[in-house]
Amino acid sequence: xxxxxxxxxxxxxxxxxxxxxxxxxxxxxxxxxxxxxxxxxxxxxxxxxxxxxxxxxxxxxxxxxxxxxxxxxxxxxxxxxxxxxxxxxxxxxxxxxxxxxxxxxxxxxxxxxxxxxxxxxxxxxxxxxxxxxxxxxxxxxxxxxxxxxxxxxxxxxxxxxxxxxxxxxxxxxxxxxxxxxxxxxxxxxxxxxxxxxxxxxxxxxxxxxxxxxxxxxxxxxxxxxxxxxxxxxxxxxxxxxxxxx
Numbered sequence: 137x138x139x140x141x142x143x144x145x146x147x148x149x150x151x152x153x154x155x156x157x158x159x160x161x162x163x164x165x166x167x168x169x170x171x172x173x174x175x176x177x178x179x180x181x182x183x184x185x186x187x188x189x190x191x192x193x194x195x196x197x198x199x200x201x202x203x204x205x206x207x208x209x210x211x212x213x214x215x216x217x218x219x220x221x222x223x224x225x226x227x228x229x230x231x232x233x234x235x236x237x238x239x240x241x242x243x244x245x246x247x248x249x250x251x252x253x254x255x256x257x258x259x260x261x262x263x264x265x266x267x268x269x270x271x272x273x274x275x276x277x278x279x280x281x282x283x284x285x286x287x288x289x290x291x292x293x294x295x296x297x298x299x300x301x302x303x304x305x306x307x308x309x310x311x312x313x314x315x316x317x318x319x320x321x322x323x324x325x326x327x328x329x330x331x332x333x334x335x336x337x338x339x340x341x342x343x344x345x346x347x348x349x350x351x352x353x354x355x356x357x358x359x360x361x362x363x364x365x366x367x368x369x370x371x372x373x374x375x376x377x378x379x380x381x
Contacts (some may be wrong), residue, residue, distance in 0.1 A: 173206045176226065180206060181199075184199035202226050205226075247344070248299045258289065282320075282323055295381055298334070300335045308364060309363055312355050312358070314361055330381065331353075343375075346372060347373050
C-alpha cells in the first residue's frame, strides 16, 4: 500500500502544480479559492503523514502549517498577492520534500545492495524487507518492523542486519532510533539470532568512505539516541572485504 500511497501523493502534487500555475492563466478560479484550499489541505495532510512515518519532523511541521493555512473551515483573509506567494512557497516545500524523500529512500536501497554484494557475498539472503509501509488495507505489515536483511551462512548461522547510510556525521553524532532498535532486538530474541547495524558514512551508498558494523545491543545500550562518532570507531571495518560476524 505504501508504494501506491506515494504514487497517489506524487500525482496529487503534480495535479496541484498544474492547477495553481495553469488555471489562473485561463481564469478557472478567478478569486474563488475554495476548491483549491480543500485540495491543498488534503494533499498537505497526506504529505504530513508521509513525513511522520519517515520521522522527518521539520517537514512534518511545514506540512502541518500548510494544512492550517489552507484549511477549508477557517479562512485566512490575505491579499491576492500574498496568496500567490503562499502558493509558490508551498509548491517549493512539496517539491523539495518529494525530491529529498525519494533521494534518501533510493540511497537506502543502494546501500543495502552494497552490503549484500560486498560484505556478505557468500551468505544466503533469507529475507530482504521491502518496506511496504505500516498499513495495508487496515492491517499491519509485520515484516516492515524487521531489520533490512536476514542472512544465512552454512557454517556461521543466521543473522539480521539493519542498514543505515549517512552522508556525514551531523555535529559529530549518528542518530539512532532506540525505539526502533528495541523492536529489532525483540525480533532477534524471538528468532534466536544476532542482530547487527551496518552504518555507511560519506562517499556514496554504492561506495561509502567509512563502514561500521555494530552489534545492535551495543547501540541500544547508549544512553541517548545520538551516538558519538568516537563510539563507533571500534566497530569500523574494511569497506571492501567480507566480514565474519
